[in-house]
Every structure is written in C-alpha cells, then in structure tokens.
Amino acid sequence: TVETGKRFELERAPGTRGLAGFIINSGNSLILKNNVEIEQREAIHFGSPEHVQAVVAVPLRISDQIIGMISAQSYQPYAYDLEEQALLEMLATHAATAIENSRLFISEKKRRQEAETLRQAASVISSTLDPDNVVKEILVALKQVIPYDSASVFFHEGDQLRIAMAWGNSRVSELTNLTFPADDEFFQIMKRTGRPIILQDAQADPRFKNWEDALMVHGWMAIPLVTRGTVMGYIALDSYAPATYDQAIVETAMAFANQAAAGIENARLYDETQRRLKELEIINRVSMSLRLTQAPDEMLVILLNEALRLIDTPHGSIWLYDHTSDKLVQRFAKGAEAKIKHTALSLANGIVGHTFETGKVYISPELKNDALLYEANRESVTPGLGGVYIPIQSTAGPVGVVAIELDKGRQIPDEINLLTILAEITGNSIHRAQLYDQSQRQVRRLTSLHDIDSAIASSFDLRLTLNILMDQTLNHLNIDAVIIGLYHPDLQIITYLPGVGFNVPSPTRPQVRIGEGLAGQVIVKQQTCIITNLQNAPEAVNEPLIKREGFVSYIGIPLIVKGQIKGVFEVFHRTPLAPTPDWMEFLHTLAGQAAIAIDGSQLFENLQRSNQELIQAYDITLEGWAR
Numbered sequence: 001t002v003e004t005g006k007r008f009e010l011e012r013a014p015g016t017r018g019l020a021g022f023i024i025n026s027g028n029s030l031i032l033k034n035n036v037e038i039e040q041r042e043a044i045h046f047g048s049p050e051h052v053q054a055v056v057a058v059p060l061r062i063s064d065q066i067i068g069m070i071s072a073q074s075y076q077p078y079a080y081d082l083e084e085q086a087l088l089e090m091l092a093t094h095a096a097t098a099i100e101n102s103r104l105f106i107s108e109k110k111r112r113q114e115a116e117t118l119r120q121a122a123s124v125i126s127s128t129l130d131p132d133n134v135v136k137e138i139l140v141a142l143k144q145v146i147p148y149d150s151a152s153v154f155f156h157e158g159d160q161l162r163i164a165m166a167w168g169n170s171r172v173s174e175l176t177n178l179t180f181p182a183d184d185e186f187f188q189i190m191k192r193t194g195r196p197i198i199l200q201d202a203q204a205d206p207r208f209k210n211w212e213d214a215l216m217v218h219g220w221m222a223i224p225l226v227t228r229g230t231v232m233g234y235i236a237l238d239s240y241a242p243a244t245y246d247q248a249i250v251e252t253a254m255a256f257a258n259q260a261a262a263g264i265e266n267a268r269l270y271d272e273t274q275r276r277l278k279e280l281e282i283i284n285r286v287s288m289s290l291r292l293t294q295a296p297d298e299m300l301v302i303l304l305n306e307a308l309r310l311i312d313t314p315h316g317s318i319w320l321y322d323h324t325s326d327k328l329v330q331r332f333a334k335g336a337e338a339k340i341k342h343t344a345l346s347l348a349n350g351i352v353g354h355t356f357e358t359g360k361v362y363i364s365p366e367l368k369n370d371a372l373l374y375e376a377n378r379e380s381v382t383p384g385l386g387g388v389y390i391p392i393q394s395t396a397g398p399v400g401v402v403a404i405e406l407d408k409g410r411q412i413p414d415e416i417n418l419l420t421i422l423a424e425i426t427g428n429s430i431h432r433a434q435l436y437d438q439s440q441r442q443v444r445r446l447t448s449l450h451d452i453d454s455a456i457a458s459s460f461d462l463r464l465t466l467n468i469l470m471d472q473t474l475n476h477l478n479i480d481a482v483i484i485g486l487y488h489p490d491l492q493i494i495t496y497l498p499g500v501g502f503n504v505p506s507p508t509r510p511q512v513r514i515g516e517g518l519a520g521q522v523i524v525k526q527q528t529c530i531i532t533n534l535q536n537a538p539e540a541v542n543e544p545l546i547k548r549e550g551f552v553s554y555i556g557i558p559l560i561v562k563g564q565i566k567g568v569f570e571v572f573h574r575t576p577l578a579p580t581p582d583w584m585e586f587l588h589t590l591a592g593q594a595a596i597a598i599d600g601s602q603l604f605e606n607l608q609r610s611n612q613e614l615i616q617a618y619d620i621t622l623e624g625w626a627r
C-alpha cells in the first residue's frame with residue numbers, strides 16, 4: 001500500500017472478501033465513482049484513516065490465471081473513467097508479468113537451495129557410516145529448507161518405536177532411546193501409505209499423543225523413512241506455531257527422508273557387517289583357544305573371560321553340573337558373583353537351576369528382587385545389577401550355566417546371541433575333553449585289568465595278587481581304602497587280608513561271622529551294599545576300625561564264582577560318594593577279578609592237597625605190597 005508517497009507495511013486479508021475478493025473471483029475490472037458505491041462493496045480500508053472517494057481496480061492476470069489485484073484510489077469522487085481503467089489494465093499486465101517472473105526466480109532459487117542442501121546432506125551422509133551421525137546431519141540439513149522448533153527420528157524395532165535422535169529439545173539425553181508402542185495410529189497410516197502426515201494443529205487432533213510433554217507442539221509433520229519398500233521409521237518435525245506445514249513442502253520432505261533412509265540403511269548394513277566380523281573374530285579366537293587345551297577348567301576360564309570382555313562387565317561366573325553330587329557347582333567367579341554365599345545348588349533351586357533345566361536363556365531385570373533367585377543367596381547379591389543366564393549346551397545335553405551380571409536396565413540382545421554360540425562351542429569342547437578323558441581312563445583301566453590278569457596267571461601267591469588288585473582299585477577309583485575278606489564256608493566266618501589306604505598300617509579286623517557286621521550282611525544278602533553315612537549306620541555299630549578311620553561311605557560287593565561265595569570286596573571313603581554307573585561297573589569288574597583270583601588260588605590249593613593225598617595213598621599201597 002502506497003499513499004501520497006508513503007509506503008505502509010504489508011497486511012494480510014482474506015482473498016474472498018471485499019473489493020479484492022470480487023476482482024479476483026470475477027476476473028473483471030471495476031470503477032467505483034463515489035463513497036456510496038465503495039461502501040456497497042464492503043471494501044477493506046488500508047493506510048491512513050481518511051476514506052477514499054473513488055476507486056479503479058483491475059485483476060493481475062497471467063494467461064488465464066488471476067494472481068491478484070491492483071487498484072488506484074482517490075480522495076476525490078468521480079476521479080476515474082474507462083481511460084484510467086485501460087491504463088491501469090496495461091500496467092497490471094506488466095506488473096503481473098514482473099510478479100510472476102519474481103515468483104519464478106524465487107521458486108527457482110529456493111529449489112536450487114534445496115537441491116544444494118540435499119546434495120550437501122548426501123555428501124555428508126555418504127562420508128559417514130555411523131547411524132547416529134547420519135540422522136544428525138539429516139536433521140541439520142532439513143532445518144535449512146523446512147523450519148521446525150524440534151525434531152526427532154523414530155526407528156521401528158519389533159513392536160516398539162524407539163527415539164534414535166532428538167534435536168532442538170532441552171531434554172535430548174532423556175528422550176534418546178525412549179520406546180513407545182508401534183501401534184500408534186499415525187505410524188500405522190504411514191506404513192500403509194508411505195506418505196507424510198501433516199497436522200495444522202496437533203493439539204486439536206485427538207489422535208496426536210503428547211509423548212514426553214509435547215503440549216507446546218502445534219504444527220506437526222511426520223515423514224516416513226522408506227527403504228526397500230518397508231517403512232523403517234519416521235522423522236517428526238515439531239513447530240510451536242500452528243499451520244506451519246502444508247502440501248507444498250511434502251515432496252521436499254520426502255526427498256530428504258529418502259536420502260536419510262538410504263544413508264541409515266547403508267550405515268546399518270555396515271554396522272551389521274562390522275558386528276558380524278567382530279563376532280566371527282571372537283568365535284574364531286575362542287575356538288582356537290579351546291582346541292589348544294584339553295582341561296575343562298581351562299575351557300571354562302576362557303569362556304568366562306571372553307564373556308566378561310564382550311559384555312564389558314566385571315561380574316560373572318561359571319556353574320558346572322557335578323554328576324557325583326547331582327548339583328550345579330560354581331567353578332569360577334569374578335566380581336559380584338564371587339560374593340555369592342551358596343555355591344552348590346540343586347537343579348530345582350534358583351535361576352541357575354531354572355536355566356539348566358529349561359535350556360533357555362534367562363534375563364533378570366534386577367537380581368535382588370527376582371522371584372526365581374535362590375532365597376539363601378538374596379542377601380549376598382549386589383543391589384542395582386541385572387543378570388543374564390545362558391545354558392552351556394553340548395551334543396550330549398546340558399553341561400552348565402554362564403551367569404553374567406550387568407547394570408540394571410542395560411539391554412544386550414546381540415551380545416546374548418553371541419554368548420549363546422560361545423557357550424555351545426565351549427560345551428561341545430568340554431564334552432569332547434570329557435570323551436577324551438573317558439577314553440584315556442578306559443585305556444588305563446584296561447591296562448590295569450591286564451596287569452591283574454598277568455598277576456593271576458603268573459603267580460600262585462594270593463596275597464601278592466590281591467595286593468596288586470587293591471592298589472589298582474585305589475589308583476583308578478580315587479577312594480581312600482580297600483580291603484578283601486575271605487569266606488570260609490566250613491567255619492561260616494570271614495577272615496581279612498591286610499588292606500590298603502588305612503591310616504593304621506596293615507589294620508587287623510577280627511573274624512566276622514555270617515550275618516554280623518557289614519561284610520556278614522553282604523554275604524548273607526549276596527548283593528552289593530552301599531552306605532553313604534557310615535557314622536550313623538546301625539550295621540557299623542560294632543566296627544571300631546570304621547569309626548577310628550573316619551569313614552563316611554562304604555560299598556561292599558560279594559565275591560561269587562559259579563554260585564559259590566568266595567569272600568567280600570569292601571571299599572571305604574572319608575567323604576560322601578555318589579558313584580556313576582561307569583565307576584560302579586569298573587568296581588564290579590575289579591571285584592570279579594578278585595573272586596577269580598581267590599577261586600584260582602583255592603583250586604590250586606585243593607589240587608595240591610589232593611595231589612599230596614594221592615602220593616601218600618600210593619606210598620601206603622606200595623608199603624602194603626612190600627610186606
């Protein structure tokens with residue numbers, strides 16, 4: 001507006017009202033000759049308070065399109081006629097052309113700026129493979145062409161939307177990595193359409209959720225991040241003023257979003273590749289270390305150290321299943337796990353037992369308050385720590401459990417997957433080592449049996465043979481003492497040879513009648529007797545040697561050959577025994593060898609006695625003939 005050489009500030013008015021509305025909508029020129037005609041048109045007044053008395057107005061036209069209006073006003077009535085109208089129409093034609101050229105120039109300049117900004121953003125994105133940097137650069141570049149007060153980038157992960165980056169907000173650190181349900185209506189619409197959503201006033205739309213104090217947000221636009229036909233998330237632009245965004249900027253926003261999605265996808269692929277390479281490196285390192293050792297304990301140390309290094313925590317332990325006690329025993333521990341009070345748990349107790357029995361990973365958000373935690377250990381658990389429990393599996397079944405403690409609330413899904421693989425590799429290595437030990441043990445046992453067979457075949461000295469057999473029993477079965485009793489059926493008693501492994505050298509045990517004491521019961525029942533608590537066993541009341549030696553466990557095996565009882569084979573241990581089937585099988589084999597040795601010795605003695613009796617009878621016969 002210009003009046004008597006003075007320029008007034010720009011003012012906005014609805015394009016459908018007043019004189020301007022009539023000219024623009026009708027496309028016709030108009031002359032108002034006096035104040036009465038002006039008032040009838042409900043003209044909107046600009047400039048000074050003094051009212052004009054005459055107006056000539058013509059449309060600004062480009063081809064068939066009306067882009068505005070130009071008018072001249074006078075404070076004198078009847079100031080304009082058709083001549084002034086024609087002159088103003090000619091000026092309007094030139095003005096419309098100039099305005100359109102200016103608009104085209106501004107539009108072209110803006111598009112060049114957008115293209116340059118997009119090019120710069122693409123250059124920055126292509127120069128980094130860090131997803132966080134990619135998102136940050138996109139938001140910085142986007143603000144140069146699309147205004148916003150704050151912005152955030154959401155990633156779709158499972159059934160959650162996670163804020164990967166927040167920008168322009170005073171609570172950036174608090175908002176980053178917050179998660180929200182993925183069933184949000186706006187996100188579901190973008191998933192279906194792949195197009196942006198614009199709200200002129202977010203607070204007036206009931207679908208808009210004021211997550212994390214978004215009450216100041218009015219103008220709002222969400223731009224989907226689409227890669228390979230899938231919506232991987234979206235960029236949300238917030239404005240504190242309503243009606244900030246319209247359809248004119250949609251394509252620009254989509255261009256930036258597509259560039260961002262491509263950059264994020266590339267960064268993710270690179271990050272995934274690097275993570276896979278790191279995992280393969282760790283797996284290769286652990287596998288090589290495990291191949292270089294045969295000791296299960298060393299394997300467990302390797303697994304624990306790698307697990308703690310991978311998770312970046314000082315707290316962890318390895319629990320191994322002990323077949324002897326039928327319990328899970330903590331073999332190695334570091335950090336807070338080393339403070340656990342009870343380190344031998346039954347399979348039904350605690351998180352460790354649950355993980356071992358189910359064979360599934362167990363994640364505890366906070367160990368101190370976990371309902372599955374073994375109650376007797378709750379007091380010794382460090383507060384503020386969560387836990388991850390991973391079963392150690394092998395092809396033969398579960399071996400043990402890896403327990404890792406870490407800060408409460410920390411999430412490590414990728415590391416858990418790798419730890420599961422490492423635990424399985426270690427479990428199979430332990431199983432391989434156990435098979436190797438078992439084969440070596442079998443070889444040693446076969447060698448021992450061969451030595452015993454050689455002693456039986458080459459010597460008629462029963463004491464020497466049985467001493468060799470008892471020594472082999474101590475060496476291969478790791479027990480404390482062994483003694484063999486000989487059964488005399490004619491006297492119905494048992495006499496003992498000197499045993500081995502006793503604190504008193506060559507302990508003497510009194511003769512035992514059938515049915516009395518431990519050995520007497522074994523002979524009567526003719527079956528193996530196993531006692532795990534000798535000190536309280538009624539059968540051992542009259543066994544002073546047992547109490548004096550402090551034996552706790554006892555196994556007695558009757559020595560039977562061809563249905564005949566030859567004696568009793570007794571082993572003692574000063575701690576509780578939980579023999580495995582393999583262990584018992586070898587013990588019975590040794591007992592069988594003892595029975596064969598006794599039987600062979602008795603046959604030889606009987607043969608010698610018969611031979612001597614024949615010689616005496618022959619001599620008597622000869623003497624009788626000589627008389």
